[in-house]
Amino acid sequence: MPVAYVVRPANENEKLHFKFLALKAERRFPNGKWHVADSEFSSERLRSFVMMELKGKPVIAKREYERRGLEDFYVDKLFRCHGNHEMCRLYKRRTARESMNSRAERLIGRNTLRGVEKVKAYVGIVLPLCS
Numbered sequence: 001m002p003v004a005y006v007v008r009p010a011n012e013n014e015k016l017h018f019k020f021l022a023l024k025a026e027r028r029f030p031n032g033k034w035h036v037a038d039s040e041f042s043s044e045r046l047r048s049f050v051m052m053e054l055k056g057k058p059v060i061a062k063r064e065y066e067r068r069g070l071e072d073f074y075v076d077k078l079f080r081c082h083g084n085h086e087m088c089r090l091y092k093r094r095t096a097r098e099s100m101n102s103r104a105e106r107l108i109g110r111n112t113l114r115g116v117e118k119v120k121a122y123v124g125i126v127l128p129l130c131s
Contacts (some may be wrong), residue, residue, distance in 0.1 A: 003028055005127060007120045015041055019049060026054055036094050039063050039075060059090045 004025040039061040050058040061075045073083030081088035107126045
């Protein structure tokens with residue numbers, strides 16, 4: 001089920017909207033402990049934001065070339081998870097979100113809408129149908 005979403009133009013980097021989206025999700029679910037994100041969001045700044053501001057545990061895969069500690073994990077090119085077993089188990093839960101995104105994309109129709117306002121309207125209608 002979608003907790004929070006934001007619609008922005010495709011040419012904007014998703015990392016720029018992580019904090020806004022995480023705060024929006026936290027307002028709806030203030031007791032959330034885990035914050036799961038792809039390795040695209042792998043940065044110390046975002047990890048510390050999750051720990052300090054949201055008081056949660058970041059489940060963000062590190063890139064293969066990043067230095068890793070005992071608590072860290074990474075996902076290889078074949079999407080296999082390596083490293084901390086508990087973190088890998090939590091990270092695999094994101095497949096539910098990915099399938100929901102895929103279903104929403106099929107309902108909306110890929111690349112058929114033009115303009116952020118039209119996409120916002122469609123996403124607002126379709127996401128509740130996907131849960």
